[in-house]
Amino acid sequence: MLVKTFGAAVQGINATLVTIEVNVSQGIKFFLVGLPDNAVKESHERINSALEYNGHKLPRKQIVVNMAPADIRKEGSAYDLPLAIGMLAADEKIHCDDLERYVIMGELSLDGSLQPIKGVLPIAIKAREEGLKGFILPKQNAREAAVVNNLEVYGVENIADVISFLNGDKKLEPTVVNTREEFFCNLNLLEIDFSDVKGQESVKRALEVAAAGGHNIIMVGPPGAGKSMLAKRIPTILPPLTLHEALETTKIHSVAGNIDNNTSLISQRPFRSPHHTISDVALVGGGTFPQPGEISLAHNGVLFLDELPEFKRTVLEVMRQPLEDRKICISRAKFATEYPASFMLVASMNPCPCGYYNHPDRECVCAPGVVQKYLSRISGPLLDRIDIHIEIVPVPFEKLSELREAESSDAVRQRVIKARQMQELRFKDVDGVYCNAQMSSKQMRTYAQIDKAGSDLLKNAMQRLNLSARAYDRIIKVARTIADLDDSQDILSNHIAEAINYRNLDREGWAG
Numbered sequence: 001m002l003v004k005t006f007g008a009a010v011q012g013i014n015a016t017l018v019t020i021e022v023n024v025s026q027g028i029k030f031f032l033v034g035l036p037d038n039a040v041k042e043s044h045e046r047i048n049s050a051l052e053y054n055g056h057k058l059p060r061k062q063i064v065v066n067m068a069p070a071d072i073r074k075e076g077s078a079y080d081l082p083l084a085i086g087m088l089a090a091d092e093k094i095h096c097d098d099l100e101r102y103v104i105m106g107e108l109s110l111d112g113s114l115q116p117i118k119g120v121l122p123i124a125i126k127a128r129e130e131g132l133k134g135f136i137l138p139k140q141n142a143r144e145a146a147v148v149n150n151l152e153v154y155g156v157e158n159i160a161d162v163i164s165f166l167n168g169d170k171k172l173e174p175t176v177v178n179t180r181e182e183f184f185c186n187l188n189l190l191e192i193d194f195s196d197v198k199g200q201e202s203v204k205r206a207l208e209v210a211a212a213g214g215h216n217i218i219m220v221g222p223p224g225a226g227k228s229m230l231a232k233r234i235p236t237i238l239p240p241l242t243l244h245e246a247l248e249t250t251k252i253h254s255v256a257g258n259i260d261n262n263t264s265l266i267s268q269r270p271f272r273s274p275h276h277t278i279s280d281v282a283l284v285g286g287g288t289f290p291q292p293g294e295i296s297l298a299h300n301g302v303l304f305l306d307e308l309p310e311f312k313r314t315v316l317e318v319m320r321q322p323l324e325d326r327k328i329c330i331s332r333a334k335f336a337t338e339y340p341a342s343f344m345l346v347a348s349m350n351p352c353p354c355g356y357y358n359h360p361d362r363e364c365v366c367a368p369g370v371v372q373k374y375l376s377r378i379s380g381p382l383l384d385r386i387d388i389h390i391e392i393v394p395v396p397f398e399k400l401s402e403l404r405e406a407e408s409s410d411a412v413r414q415r416v417i418k419a420r421q422m423q424e425l426r427f428k429d430v431d432g433v434y435c436n437a438q439m440s441s442k443q444m445r446t447y448a449q450i451d452k453a454g455s456d457l458l459k460n461a462m463q464r465l466n467l468s469a470r471a472y473d474r475i476i477k478v479a480r481t482i483a484d485l486d487d488s489q490d491i492l493s494n495h496i497a498e499a500i501n502y503r504n505l506d507r508e509g510w511a512g
Contacts, residue, residue, distance in 0.1 A: 005086040006103045007079050008126055009072050010119035012337040013251045013292070015126035017103070019068045020079070022086035027062025034067030036074045043077065043108075047084040050112035054160040059091035075289055078117040081106035081136070084159060085166065096166040101133035104162075112159040114138035118257040121250055124148040134174070136162055143264040144254060146177040147247070177264045180243070186267040187240045194233050194409040199395040200226055206390040206502055208412050211237045212419035213481030214435035215474075216323070216345035216385060218308065220504065221392030222362070223355045227348035230392075231304045234346055235269040236409035238302075239417045245300045248340065252299055256292050270301030272343075276310040280318050286330045290337045295322050298343040308347040309377040316382055319345075323385045326438070345386065349378075360393060375505070384470040387437060387478050389505040419484040436481045441473060448480040454496040461500045475499045 002023045008015040032041060048058050065083060067074050082104040088094045105123060107115040116138050124145040127135050134152035135145050142155025152174045156162050164170035194204065203219065203226075210217040211234060219227045241249065250266045253259055259266075274283065274294045285293030295303060305311060322328045326342040351357040352371040357364040364371070383389075420435060426447055427433040433440075439447065450458065462472060476491070479499040483491045 001090050001092060003086055003089040004100050005082045005089070006100065006127075006132065007067075007082040007105055008103055008119075008123040009074055010122055010255055011072070011335070012290075012339060013122055013248075013255050015119065015122040016069075016072055017126055017130055018072070018074060018079075020082050020086050021066040021068065022083075022090040023064045024059045024087070024090040025062050025064075028060070029062050031062075031064045032067075033065070034070045034074060035072065036067060036079075037076070039077045040067075040074050040079050043080045043083055046077070046080055046108045046110065047087070049110040050080075050108040050159055051084060051088075053110065054112045054158070054163075056088065056093065056163070058087060061091070063087060063090070076118070077107040077115075078105045078119075080108040081114065081159065081162065084108065085162060088163065089166075094163060094166050096168075098133060099166065102136055103127040103132055103134075104136045106136075106138045106156075108159060113157060114159070116140035116261070119255045120144045120259075121147060121247075121254040124151060124153070125251075127151055136165075140261045141259075142175040143177055143262065144250075144259050146175040147179050147250070147265050149179070179265060183243060183246060183265050183267050188410075189268070190236045190409060192233055192409075193236060194412055195406045197226060197229060197233065197406060200230065200392065203230060203390055203392050204407075204412075206388055207234055208237065208416060209478060209481055209485065209498075209502070210234075210344070210346075210388050211412075212416045212485055213387075213423070213477065214344055214437040215387035215478060215481065216347075216437070217388040217390065218347040218349065218383075218386045218505070219390055219392050220349055220351050222350060222359050222394060225392040225394050227392060228304075228306055231273075231302070231306075231346045231348060232271065233409060234302050234344070235271050237412040237416055238269050238344070239413070239420050241267060241269055241300060249300045252292050252296050252339065256297060258297070270298050271304065272298040272301070273304040273306060276305075276307055278311070278315060280312075280315050283315055284318050284322060284328050284330075284341075285339050290330045290332070292339045293328070295319065295328060295341040295343060296339040299340045301343060303343045303345050305345070305347045308349045309374055313377065313379070317379065320382055320385060323382075347386065351391075358391070358393075380468070383505060384468055384474070387474040388502040390502060391504045415485060418487075419481065422484045422487075436477050436484070439477055439480075444473065444476055444480075448476050448491060450476065450479070450491045450496060451493070453493040454479070454491060457493050457496050458500070465503065467503070471503060475503065478502055 005020045007018045009018050120141040124135055128148050128151045136154045139155035139157050142153055146153045154172045155175050165172045246265050272294050283294050285296055322341040328339050328341045330337045352366045352374050354365050356362040357371050423435050479491050479495040482495040482498050
């Protein structure tokens with residue numbers, strides 16, 4: 001008897017429906033075709049043990065399984081459950097008229113219990129697009145799949161429950177999640193706040209400008225100046241995620257297997273802080289079986305690179321293209337996978353190996369030329385892609401001991417949201433541009449024109465600091481954001497002056 005069940009293969013952050021055709025006939029052999037990997041081929045032993053443990057047996061006949069489309073590689077152990085159900089249905093041990101209206105996924109343990117799987121959200125979205133009735137999957141993943149409405153999601157703990165449900169012997173309650181209610185409930189739950197930071201008003205201002213325009217920023221300062229503390233609080237001043245952004249972010253983390261059992265939808269902007277020993281592939285994504293890297297896991301959020309010069313140069317260089325294109329394409333001989341990578345880059349570094357160059361109280365002990373050599377670990381092209389360079393000095397005791405509470409993240413966030421709303425209105429007719437940092441040179445000529453006073457000021461700065469053409473663009477983009485924060489339609493000379501002040505690393509003689 002020929003039976004069809006449905007699973008799914010995840011490619012990038014999207015899923016493709018996989019039709020699992022099972023035919024049981026006279027004979028004794030087992031054939032599994034359709035480009036399965038080793039984990040799928042090994043499913044036969046897991047299925048056999050799981051069924052026997054729960055009082056069922058595989059058909060003692062010839063079984064031919066085809067996984068279509070055959071040109072897509074089927075990877076992982078998540079196909080155990082649909083394969084097992086297909087074999088039982090083909091042997092007439094399961095009688096279900098609407099079996100083909102469910103997508104079924106799950107990894108089997110030897111006792112028949114189901115283990116959580118990756119990529120549940122893209123699969124659920126695809127199932128709804130294809131008009132399927134429901135999704136049967138491990139209970140641990142049920143809340144994640146239930147984010148998708150108009151789809152019955154059944155979370156199960158054991159294959160015996162699935163068999164009983166499909167035979168009509170047991171009723172399962174579908175998992176229901178009020179997506180909007182949960183999302184908006186968790187939207188403003190912030191554990192840390194900008195008010196925790198004493199002093200550093202100029203740095204806070206630079207971070208506010210960066211958040212308002214989506215600009216990349218690098219902080220340079222001695223150990224203990226508060227670089228990491230400030231960076232961790234940047235997501236608290238960014239605009240809250242929209243429902244569309246939350247869904248896209250959750251899809252990426254679902255594919256990477258980073259969604260825990262109690263999470264249905266990610267409601268806070270991601271903050272990723274990889275260690276400086278990270279490899280090229282781990283940062284941008286890829287591998288034998290491509291997975292999203294740190295830049296994609298930081299999509300719609302912040303990627304924080306602490307101690308930037310300590311990262312391998314090759315790691316930093318592979319990030320140059322995603323910083324411009326806001327996506328990364330992983331190409332292989334037979335396929336190409338694209339992951340979104342629209343993140344805000346926040347980097348920090350010491351000014352020199354000893355950490356005390358330009359320190360107001362402590363003397364730098366580095367040899368002549370060492371500071372410049374240390375800074376040169378970061379290439380010019382990468383540094384040009386960072387809009388704001390800000391120097392941090394240690395906070396004096398008087399500020400640290402101050403009892404007056406600093407400005408809260410919520411107050412800063414309101415100004416950032418207002419500036420972002422101006423940008424949304426400005427770019428409403430421009431595809432793929434949502435903030436000032438994403439403007440092209442052509443769009444800058446339309447939306448970021450400067451007056452003669454500002455032009456003269458910028459010309460003098462360009463000549464004195466020997467800035468590149470890309471740095472020129474960055475200054476104008478940052479000035480446009482500063483004007484938005486001031487609720488000004490025009491970019492004034494004081495906006496240009498502040499933007500120039502945020503190019504500390506370009507200043508002649510800064511590094512000796």
